[in-house]
Amino acid sequence: MTDFVLRLLRLDRRVIFLLIAVATLLPLLYPVSLPIRVSPEVQRVYDYMEKLPAGSLMLLSMDFEPGGKPELYPMAVALLRHAFQKNIKVLGMTLWPAGAGIAEIAFTEVAREKGKEKGVDYVFLGYAPGDASAVISMGQDFHAAFPADYYGTKTADIPLLQKVRSLRDMQYVMSLSVGFPGIDTWYVYGKEKYGFELGGGCTAVSAPRFYPLLDTGQINGLLGGLRGAAEYEVLLGVKGKAMAGMAAQSATHFVIIFLIIVCNALYFLTGQARGRQR
């Protein structure tokens, strides 16, 4: 009996990998819809966006690379849909060099879906090098930080940017971040000095880190992981990729919980056996 339990405790990790693969794949192949409760931190981002009058300026900084796409891209799409529905003007950018491609796809696709015009309803500025320096530079002189947009058009010639001088002109800044540079950079070097309202979105693993900033109001809301994106989709009344992924995430979480419970039960069984042997 003890040998069997010990063998189970040393279970081949490929069995665990297989369990996770099945738990992820099955709900994606056979979707199950479950009600999603909206958390206060996501509700606050939505409410703030709702209150912004048409024509307000929002900066969406997609501070992630393709690794963060499964969690953060659905957030970007949901936020862009909301902004365009409300006729909020959106400036897009990224502080991550390999993130410009995904960010551009998000802007182009949602703008096409909502019938928005480049340069008038939105501008995609692309990658800004320099992390903190980029944020400070945008706060000091927006056009010096971005002399041209992603497509090479001079920012001085873009109608939407005619009145933009600094980050102080933004009514809302959202950073969707997978690490550093990201939300911290925008808060420490941007919000603190240039006084705009800041919201955040991040991967599920990094979400706990931002709760102190939420508590003090340093960020006004937080979309944490795929769940955060799914909650935003619920508020928008749109069934997007995040909601579709929630069943797979549910199943994966439960497999991990099951594995933790099993390994602890086995651990105690072997502990008792060891006690009896002594």
Next chain:
Amino acid sequence: MLFWKRTFPLLLTLLLGITFTAQYYVPHPASESLLTEVSVWGQIISGFAILLGVGSLIRSHYVKIKRREAGWGYSGVMFLSMLIMLGAGFWSGGKTEGTSFGWLYSYVFVALQGTMFSLLAFFVASAAYRAFRARTPEATVLLVAAILVMWGRVPLGEHLISGIGSVTEWIMNVPNTAAQRGILIGVSLGGIATSIKIIFGIERSYLGKD
């Protein structure tokens, strides 16, 4: 020679460190225009840092191939991939929509990076099975909190036990926030102390070994 390698960088760090610490508290137009100028310098220097990174990557993989170190074939794949991406990028003028560069970016680069990141789920599950054990009271508290958060953060969990979402929220908002705040304060104080040491030349490791 020592002056240019040691003394000059130390003096420059001292001067700029004090100037820009003071600049934060001086909203005079001259001070603001100095910050505007220097922030653009910062962006330009960061651009060159990318070149340095690429240079370092090429050098380390070149050495690996030259010495036929273990896994040198992967270094060859790295060079080949780099050349293909660079070629496609220049050919497409850096544009992604409807270009070969865009295709490679969306269907190779994005897919590969996504795969790397998603492997985390597999390793987390395996590590949780092997290491997440209630060996001590502290480990038990962590284990129970982890299970509650994992349970309450997914719709199925809330569907099975209504109200568990509020428990998860409490864990995130109270004990988690308290612990994270402690870490944040510690890291910030450490950052300030290190900055002061760098500005006043006590910490010199950034100058290198020579």
